[in-house]
Amino acid sequence: QSALTQPASVSGSPGQSITISCTGTSSDVGGYKYVSWYQQHPGKAPKVMIYEVSNRPSGVSDRFSGSKSGNTASLTISGLQAEDEADYYCISYTSTTSQPGLFGTGTKVTVL
Amino acid sequence: EVQLLESGGGLVQAGGSLRLSCTAPGFTLSTYAMGWVRQAPGKGLEWVSVISASGGHTFYADSVRGRFTISRDDYTNTLYLQMNSLRAEDTAVHYCAKLTRQWLVDHWGQGTPVTVSS
Numbered sequence: 640q641s642a643l644t645q646p647a648s649v650s651g652s653p654g655q656s657i658t659i660s661c662t663g664t665s666s667d668v669g670g671y672k673y674v675s676w677y678q679q680h681p682g683k684a685p686k687v688m689i690y691e692v693s694n695r696p697s698g699v700s701d702r703f704s705g706s707k708s709g710n711t712a713s714l715t716i717s718g719l720q721a722e723d724e725a726d727y728y729c730i731s732y733t734s735t736t737s738q739p740g741l742f743g744t745g746t747k748v749t750v751l
Numbered sequence: 752e753v754q755l756l757e758s759g760g761g762l763v764q765a766g767g768s769l770r771l772s773c774t775a776p777g778f779t780l781s782t783y784a785m786g787w788v789r790q791a792p793g794k795g796l797e798w799v800s801v802i803s804a805s806g807g808h809t810f811y812a813d814s815v816r817g818r819f820t821i822s823r824d825d826y827t828n829t830l831y832l833q834m835n836s837l838r839a840e841d842t843a844v845h846y847c848a849k850l851t852r853q854w855l856v857d858h859w860g861q862g863t864p865v866t867v868s869s
Contacts, residue, residue, distance in 0.1 A: 642795070673853045677796075684846060684859040685796070728796055732853040737810055739786060739854040745795040 643668065643729055643743040650749040651719045659746045661712040661729035667741050669710035673732035675740075676705060676714045680725045688727075689714060716748070724750045753778060753858040755847045760863030767837050767867075773830040773847030773860060781806070781825050784850040787832045789843035790862075799845065800832060801854060814840070839869040 644662040651657040661668065661676075668674060674692045677685035687696050689705035692712060702717045712731070716723050729743035759771040771787070786801035800821040801810040809821055820833040830847060847860035 671853075673851075673855060675855050675857075677856070677859075684861050685856070686859070687857060690851075690855075690857065730855050732855060737808055739798050739801050739810055739850070740856070742796045742798070 641741075643731060643741050645727075645729060645743040645746045647744070648747045648749065650751055651716075652751045653719055653721065655719050656715060656717045657719060657748065659714045659716075659727055659729075659748070661714070661731070661743045663710050663712075663731055663741065665710060666735070667731040667733040668707065668712050670734060671732045672707075673740070674705070674707060674712040675730050676703075676712075677728045677730070678723075678725050679728065685728065719750055721750050724748055753849060755849060755858060755860035757845065757847045757860045757863040760845060760865045762866045762868065763837055765837060765839055765867055765869045768833070768835045769837065769865060771832040771834065771845055771847075771863060771865075775828060775830075775849070780823055780828050780830055784852075784854055785823065785830050786810075786848045786850055786854075786856070787821065787830075787845055788848050788856065788859075789841075789845045789865075791840070791843040794843075797843075801850065802830070834865070837865075837867045839867050841865060842867050 676689040679685040693705040730740040787799040802821045818836045822831045844862040846862045848856040849858040
């Protein structure tokens with residue numbers, strides 16, 4: 640199965656808000672509430688930032704929020720900070736039998 | 752706190768084998784689906800293999816099917832990935848992952864690097 644589509648890069652200035660999109664189909668993103676987002680700094684393991692479309696794990700800043708409309712999920716970072724510069728990946732449940740979640744292609748966030 | 756501790760990565764020649772291990776102090780691996788995800792240098796995240804909580808269902812990426820085997824030892828609470836006939840394109844950091852019921856990753860290990868020289 641194909642990966643979910645994300646923009647290759649998104650940038651913003653400190654204090655601004657940015658949004659990263661994650662586009663799939665009705666068989667994955669559009670059909671279920673199971674979308675997660677991961678943040679990955681260089682040389683580090685990914686970290687869960689959002690699960691089940693819009694839920695934040697304990698300890699994740701409330702500057703991170705998730706939403707979904709149709710076949711596209713979105714991650715919004717408000718009040719952008721230098722430490723937010725990282726790669727971000729989405730993942731979605733898929734209805735394909737015995738197939739793990741579909742990863743997104745990844746987005747590099749740059750803080751200008 | 753969920754901890755996943757990988758080991759077993761290293762440098763190997765093409766055609767060789769490696770066995771990755773993942774231990775989980777503090778929780779029982781067999782309660783959850785578990786998997787391996789890899790990331791080649793400069794690339795995105797890619798599923799390698801998954802084993803269901805019951806152990807009765809497995810998934811392999813097309814690129815590794817027939818060469819890699821995922822398994823679990825419930826006595827030692829250890830997850831394994833046996834990697835045979837390694838190729839240069841298997842070079843990647845390999846992450847152990849704990850999965851949700853929907854087979855999404857909710858906890859990641861720190862990763863172990865595998866380098867295959869041709």
